[in-house]
Amino acid sequence: MPKLLQDPQKAGKPTLVLYDLRDDNRRTRVMNACKDYGLARWQYSAYHGRLTGAARRELETRLEKAMGSSPGLIAILQMEQWQLDNATLISQEAEGD
Template structure:
């Protein structure tokens, strides 16, 4: 069960976390950390949601620890709401054969 660390009632900034982590165990830790902070999976290695400044700093520390010394990259992007509202997102559900 996911334990959400950030209080969902607190306003936060739109945040996007992108990652490419080679080690399976460390990648799972990154994924779990994102879920624990209430971020939703946007695609396989991308999570999005709203984080307060304090929650973002905590998540950064946790993700840095999760990556450790293994190969990979984690990007935490703080966005403005207008960027989300103005974004073009193309989504297609494949037809059943």
């Protein structure tokens, strides 16, 4: 198991990372960076979890390097708990799952 770069016991703000990158290698780097900071996959190109301010800045730097000059987008959204509490999530499991 890889060592997390942020202590999961530290309370941070809810954070959502969304990305849309064409290059498979760069997508993998972004995915690994999110996992290294203890974020959980929400859907294919979205991760969520809690990050302290310092951890968020470190992750931003790492994601910027991972993206390089490739076309695409990475959005790091720091949220307040009330925004998650008031969010509407609509989901449906695929048949057979």
